[in-house]
Amino acid sequence: MQGETLATGARRAGAAAGNGPSREAGPPWRVGFESLETEIAASRELEVKGELPAELRGTLYRNGPARHELGGQRLASWFDGDGMVHALAIAGGRITYKNRFVRTPGHDEETSRGKRLYGGFASRIPGGPLTRFARRNHRKNPANTNVVSHAGKLLALCEGGRPYHLDAETLETLGEDDMGGALEGDRATYSAHPHFDRDTGELWNFGVTYGRKTTVDLYCTTRTGQTALRARVPLPAAAMIHDFALTRTKAIVVVAPIVLPTIPLGLMLGQKSYADSLRYRPELGVRIAIVDRATAETRWLETDPFVLFHIVNAWDEGEDAVVDVAAYPDATIMQAIRDLMVGRTPTSAAARPERLRISRRGVTRTRLSETTLEFPRVWSRVEGKEHSRIYGVAWTEGTGLIGTPVAIDLATGQTSTPATWRKTEITGELVPVSKAGATSEKDVWLLALVLDAASRTTELRVLDGADLAAPPVATARLPHVVPLGFHGNWVAVPAPQA
Helix, strand or coil: EEEEEEEEHHHHHHCCCCCCCCCCCCCCHHHHHHCCCCCCCEEEEECCECCCCCCCEEEEEEEEEEEECCEECCCCCCHHHHEEEEEEEEEEEEEEEEECCCCCCHHHHHHHHHCCCCCCCCCCCCCHHHHHHHHHCCCCCCCCCEEEEEECEEEEEEHHHHHHHECCCCEEEECCCCCCCCCCCCCCCCCCEEEEEEEEEEEEEEEEEECCEEEEEEEEEEECCEEEEEEEEECCCCCCCCCCEECCEEEEEEEEEEEEECHHHHHCCCCHHHHHCCCCHHHHHHEEEECCCCCEEEEEECCCCEEEEEEEEEEEECCCCEEEEEECCCCCHHHHHHHHHHHCCCCCCCEEEEEEEEEEEEEEECCCCCCCCCECCCCCCCCCCCCCCEEEEEEEEECCCCEEEEECCCCCCEEEEECCCCCEECCCCEEECCCCCCCCCCCCEEEEEEEEECEEEEEEEEECCCCCCCCCCEEEECCCCCCCCCEEEEECCCCCCC
């Protein structure tokens, strides 16, 4: 498999004028990959069925791609669509909803022109070879992957560039944010997966800067909002990195062997997309950088090849570090993501939870469960500490899609899912929120946006983390189908004083 391209399947699917895969009749779930252009700027109250827990006082923010085609040109990957942020404000047993696009310059330019002008993760720059060459350095950050609140700022994130600052009440885009000048130069990036240290109040994140020497740049933002570059770590190859791990003393970067060529000529000349240029190189193995948070001292270890997008959690055990990940055996998932955009049953690919124990002697890997897992989350109070329970989304049997809520109890080895779950139901990431008086990892409400492809509806469901098999305690239907998205977070408001 040395040097295997990750784009061959997409070419088999065909392309419309070289700009993206053609659309074909497909299964019901493809409604989750249709565009949503409707924005609701004024809060709209939703009808609630059931009873919302009284302690749910705050806003659930979700982000994901909402524009998958423009001017008859469909994008080539789920990762490429312009980001739309959804806000569900909950208080006093009521829910209000609003949604808006992240108004990046690229989004606004394409909207005004009524056609695609930019490439993306897997979508080539539109036009012929000369046009693609002329626009090779014109980049668009879709701001479509996560939305995070810290130090009074709400940020829409995608590792394709800098974050975008949003108004937390109106969702108005306030502009690109250079994090107080910490993100220097037009190639500086800030990933979609920052990690919060509850003890220090710091938010840590990374960005990959590609160039003659590709680096991972680690940033720390204090609880009051000051950001500084804390380490710049040269990478052994120009790898695709989506997430990292944070313990109380270390930042850990797991580098899977999905890499750009030494000289990505097609990408440099604008003739290939980033994804077209990537190669799966299992002979490189997985390389792990362990960075001391205080000194930036870095050491490297290696282990056998696997592929990952998401870290579950990480913590220190003496001098060792433990990192739980959602691990794929190879790079097949990259083709599966492309399959989604043409409405084809995705190529079989599934991740499972694994534990990496990192010591001075090396890395040991342990499979934690045979349950499939993506979009993993843990209770916020155990982030950076040892956890015993993972919440996430499993692959739905017979569909090739991640879509079924799951809770994995590591102490007992038991897995729980809803007692009834239809194949046409697809949940996004489960966002845990502490119950009143919570003392354990089961004491959470799980907030999920669920698409029912059969009825073409999306609703918020509040699930019980202690009893996932039980029906939702409350549901609320949204005014429109929300395209399947990626990540989100709960921002609580203080309870009123007696």
